[in-house]
Amino acid sequence: MDQRRSEPDRNTGSSPVTLYGEFTVTGNRKVRCAVSLTEKDLVVQRLTSAPVGRNKVVLSLKDCVGCRAFREDDNADPAAYLSAYFYPLKRRWMSSGVARQRVEYCFRLAALQDPRANQDEAEKWARAVRERSGRQQYLRDGVLMSELSRPRRMMLLVNPQSGKGQALTLYNNHIQRMLNEASVQHTLVITERQNHARELVREADLSQWDALVIMSGDGLLYEVINGLLERADWEEAIRTPLGILPGGSGNALAASIHHYSGASPVSSEELLVSCGFLLCKGLVSRMDLVSIHLFSSPRLFSFLSLAWGFVADVDIESEKYRHVGAARFTVGTLVRLASLRVYKGKLAYLPAAKDYSNEEGMRNNMTLHCNNQASSLSLASALCRQSRDSSCQNTFHNSCHSNNSLKVRRTESTPSRSATKALPGPPDSLLLPLDQPLPSDWVVVQEEDFVLILAMYQSHLAEDLLAAPDATLDDGVIHLFYVRAGISRTALLRLFLAMEKGAHLATNCQHLVHTKVRALRLEPYSPKGIITVDGEVVEYGPVQAEVHRGLTRLITG
Known part of the structure; x- marks a missing residue:
């Protein structure tokens, strides 16, 4: 057998090699590897008699979280060590999906007898890997x-x-x-x-x-x-x-x-x-x-959702099943479906207009010091869909237009002004006090029976509920959903099953309405009920809300 080792493959595509070295693998000094660093990848090739490329691994620096150089406690060993940590997406066992899985590569550097020289070489590699990994910038929404x-x-x-x-x-x-x-x-x-x-x-x-x-x-x-x-x-x-x-x-x-x-x-x-x-x-x-404004409580701030009716009931009533983890919501949904409730109330909202450009959001972008340029937000008005659904026996009407299924009226009142100048946090420019009539540019849903009202500002309502598929972190809108009374238990269950993949809007159920808004007001008439904000129970009664675009910052990777 030919025991000659193959020559390392220096071909790394269009990205040039900036560092190259040959090291042994920690734990087995007989195994040598050629390691190449480019601007985008760390390439590890085992030096064996196998054909070139068969033993080559290309690790994207986008998947690297860190790299460190160190020496063992054994002073008699002059070698230094280099460990790089990656979390690449890999196919899951027995599944068609992918998930991040930890990969660590650790190399032994012992080219010189001087321990300090080996340590310096390892440090040079660790710095280079960290710097290039940090330069892998991410763009989102421009x-x-x-x-x-x-x-x-x-x-x-x-x-x-x-x-x-x-x-x-x-x-x-x-x-x-x-x-x-x-x-x-x-x-x-x-x-x-x-x-x-x-x-x-x-x-x-x-x-x-x-x-x-x-x-x-x-x-x-x-x-x-x-x-x-x-x-x-x-x-x-x-x-x-x-x-x-x-x-x-x-x-x-x-x-x-x-x-x-x-x-x-x-x-x-x-x-x-x-x-x-x-x-x-x-x-x-x-x-x-x-x-969020409540009738007699101080204003509070929400990052996720405002809910009344079925969703809020399930969230709170399922607390007793907390020991089963995320499955508590599935159990709670089935229990609540068995005795479905209907709530009376009035809902009103300020629609998010097409090509809406939020001046407040632009101000926030300037003060957040993110060193980012705010891109203009363009919200296309939703199109009404008129396809039939066998489970609901009618059509889905998006509230971008009024129609017989969605009765609306315009209120007449004074122009909107801030209702919260004396409170901590930013002023609300779209809301009047709860005891005052709504501005004339708000849409009011005629008093009717609801199964649920849900306002979402992020995509997910739970790990397995993709409630607002097209939501983004800073789109400056509230995704408002409500379900009218009259929906069957089977149809409601079908909606929540479809929500697991974000397909509930495609069910075309007449009882479900979805629209994008900048502010809303809810006035419950039912004497008892649960209202939640980010899953927390708040005062039951009139409530209103206004979105503040880009007010905080979140580590998103």
Whole structure:
């Protein structure tokens, strides 16, 4: 047998090689590898008698979270070591989907007898890999996202009771290692009670931190956002980049971030690894927040949803099934379907006009210091669809136009003015006090019976519910859905099953209406009910909301 080793393949496509070296593999000094670094890839080729290319692995630097050089404790060993950490998308076992999976390559550098010289060479490689990985910029919707400073300092808040109560275990098994690989300095803070995080960030010295990261369900992020906006320096505080790691049972924002990355759907620990990877990349995007006014409570801010009726009932009533994790919502849905409720109330909204350009959003973009240029937002008006659905026995009517199925009227009142100038946070320019008539440019749905009303500002309502498929982080609109009474249990179940893949709008059910709005007002007439904001129960009664485009920042990768 010919034992001669093949020559390393220097052909890496159009990207030139900037570093080249031959090292042994850690754990087996008999195995040598040729390692090439380009602007986009780390190429590892095992030097054997096999044909060129058969033993070559190309690792994209977009998938790299970090690289470090080190020496072993054995002073008699002059070698230095180089470890690079990647999380590429790989096909899942027994599945057609893909998910991020950890890959570590560790090499031994011992070309010289001088330990310092070997260490310097390893450090040179580690710096080069990190620098080129950091230059892999991401574009989304035509806007270049800014990058967190390095080294990064993060406060990581963990709710140990969220979901199945496994958040700390998941941190220990996955996140701690990932952050260390990415050289992210972080301080772990374990929350002890409700509103602990809210109180903490309201008083914290935020100059110590480059980001605040939440590992829990969506409720803990709700606390953090409202705590930041209750500060005297809220304008600066709300610019602090926020991160989310799924550790609860809902994990809607985490699922939305994963969805925005363009990856195929995942859940559970695969979703955690995906969000951990995006967190390590440290790229920051703008995110909308929605101000919520209740009748007798202080204004609050929401990042995800406002719900009344079926969705809110399922969310809260399924708390008793929290021990089963994300499956609690499936169980809760089936239970609530068995005794479907109908709610009486009035709904009104300010439509999001075509080619809407939010001046407030543009102001926010300037003050957020993201070093990004805001691109103009163009919202195409929705087209009415007139196809039949056997389950609903009628047609779906999008509320971009009024028709017999969607009765609307125009109210006459004074022009809209700010109702919140004395409150912390940005003023609301579209809302009047709840006890005043609506402005004349609002659409009012005639008083009727509803099964649910749901306002969404992100794509996902839960890990497996793609409620607003075309939502983005900072589109400056609220995606408003409502379902009228009269829908059968079978048809409602079919809608939620279709929502798992974001196909519910294609069911063409007459009872479902979807429209994009800038503000809304809901007046419940039913004496009892549940209203939730980001999954948290709020005061039951009249409520109104306005979107603030790009008010905060989110680490999205």
